[in-house]
Amino acid sequence: MQTYGGLATMKRIQFSPGFNGFKAGLYLSGANHGQFNSVWGRRDGTGPGINKFNLKQLMDGKEQQKILSIYISSFLETTINGKTGYKPLFMDARFGRNWLPKKIYMNQFEPARKTVLADFDEDIDVNTATIKGGKITSSGLREWKEQQNKFLWGMQVTKAVYLGWDSLKHQNGFFSLNLAAPLSLSGKMLSFSLAAGKENTDGQAKPTDFTIVLEDGKKHQLSFPLSHCSVLQPQIAKNLGKFNFFNDYANSEAVPDFFYFDVAKLLNAETKFELNNLKEIKFIFNKTRSGDIIVDDLSLIDKP
Template sequence: MFKKIKRFFGKVINVLTPAKTTMTAIAAPLLAFILLFNFLFNFLELSGTPSWGWVLVILLFYFGLTFLIAMLMVLAVRILERIPKKFLRVLFFGFALVFMFSEVSKSFGWLFFAMIFMFPALILGGIYKWKKGELFPLRGLKRIFSFLLFLLSAISFMILIYFFFDPGKPAEDQKNVRMTGRLPDSLLLPDPSANGNYEVGYLTYGSGTDRNRDEFAKGVAFKTPSVNASLMLKSWKGIGGKLRNAFFGFDETELPLNARVWYPKNADSASPLILMVHGNHMAQDFSDTGYAYLGRMFASRGYIAASVDENFINSSITDVDFLGGGLKEENGVRGWLLLKHLESWRKFAKDKTNPFYNKVDLGNIGLIGHSRGGEAVGHAAYFDRLKYFPDNARQTFDFNFNIKAVMAIAPVDGQYMPSAVLVPLTDVNYFVLQGAQDMDLISYAGIAMYKRIKYTPDFDGFKAGLYINLANHGQFNTSWGRKDGSGAGIHKFNLRQLMPPADQEKIAKVYIGAFMDLNIKNQKEYEPLFMDYRVGRQWLPNLIYLNQYEPSLKTMIADFENDLVLETANDNGGKVAVKGLTMWKERLLKTEWNASLSNA
């Protein structure tokens, strides 16, 4: 009996085991194939008291299943014993490359491994056997099995390649019910995204010693000193930290204050100041260049706009994941760096040798942040009123700037929590933009910050949000574009449904321009735009938008946030009653970073 079983498995192993000459021959081209793909895309319980009969059945089932798994493992080992060492090296190298060091495995898993290793190996093996005359004519079980594997692998490989590179299909037409029926009157105001009458000037400032970028080395108009973030940034260490030092030429004790600036050349008075900051992206694919379209608009309209370079605290090719990875919880430093830039601007305005001497209105400051930068502007607004860094009082603060507007583009929330608390802003004019097709920030995280902002009785302002259909994460930054991520993982998304980049930039310019004009230049007539986008439909692409708006002087009757008792409203004696519901409950919503959003 056992001899028959042994002979059977011997036949199975004989059929399943490829020829050594075939595997040896295809090892080199297969290795080249694996390296090519990875270079392109990664570099691309029981309860109660059950009867003893059931216990026996369950035990037998699990023992049997375990035995079967053990036999299959023995079979796999027997097959592996017959595989040449050269081929095994390529096999395990490819496996490690895809599943240990590749972000793409998180998105496609075994499908990607099949596409770059298993199917190509079988196809190359089939071609080799064909050329050697070991495939045709199709006689014998082994040749038939080899041919079927070759054919199925070729078909499967082509199908996977098609779906992998298919960009998707255009978005289906959707009826915008809010644009039917009687519409509100359009605002009879100038387009807040239109260029103004000022001639636009441009320059850069920074360390003057940047080893990777000429504009922050020899190309600076004037130099700025470095700043020491070592008391706040604790993850710049280990091998990854040393590699980061080697690439950038400095460590956390000497972070540069680099920025590119657009300004009105012919301004006859001091200009309001706006700082813009990018989020996390590959550090070597510099992100600060992507807001030039906003910088030029602002400068032509009488603002000084600076796009701040914080690429050196972004994810980097120097991050060694299995040795600890890159920087963590660095967003507090992102916000602090903005305030250090503002300190520099305070000095620029007082320095007679600086081109911005007496030309900066530090009484009117706006902050704009994108992605992690969107959270960072909230940290900056919070730190601005503190005397110490919440996680280390040895780091003292003395800022106290007049920040009039805080604007976040698709921000994260909770990546860094000072003293393990989500930032609680008070008396801030806040606006957030979020795309419905964001493939990076899949939660509307900015609305969590929106919900946390509180107002005192004497503050006159508002908070608002805009949720935009067909907008992604990256097209708000021209250097990021349509792909909200790097590597092959982006291919799981439908990219063809996105709006054109120019439309997304237009929406950003309209709303960001209006928000700054309203809060910095006191042009209150733009406020209805933040209550209902339809009053500005003449300026906006014809898309679906959802507005959120809450003025500081509003009295909330019920927002489901006060307690766990369903019948109570807010602290005003009100009661809540319902009728006809199949379920009535309140639940805390969570964002992608597991931050509390709100009750619903």
């Protein structure tokens, strides 16, 4: 697959007022659109040009169709039959680990009901947030900017914030959102979309981790690693052509993954952090020596 063009379509979908649903996407490494049916198959093209493509990396067609059937049936059970137990599968493919083939999955998920803290669409000022009165600051970063996340073929997917750091030059660089008024995390989860920001040219890039710190109005803090949900996977090298000169586009693109944290489950008897008094969210880049990430849709969402 050259590009995840369907994500641009998903991002354009708007919810009607009062609608209580969600929109979701799934990026599947090694899949090919032709293998979602039994007619086109692996060689969904004609002529000698098809021979330039590296088809060995494609997953088995039956596995791909199994994944499709699981997600379509789960979607229908959720939307038509109201079986909410399938909803987590659209947030995190690991909920289907007992059914799904062992592949690399990257989920995109947006519920209609959420409190958007920062989606970076409101203006071009890096210090402002979407939520009224929110202030964004940073320190010790190599890069901090807001721009469109464009996929191959020039498709604009969404506007997001780009963050880059190098701990050899600046230790404990951070990105922070300070709220004008405290918010409650009771019954909520902290969520955001995250993508690796640099092209994985040789397929050797390493996963990224960093520390998330929540602070309440009384300066009590709760910290946990990104990897409590998952590490951030590097951009997936596609190696579409058998030789590099066959590749007309970049070898990878910044596909986002959905991260979510049930903060209430992170509390213990010694934690002073007040769940109903969230005042600040901070990302501290103190685990992976250097990195580049793309952050979007920092929100509070209802627990499924």
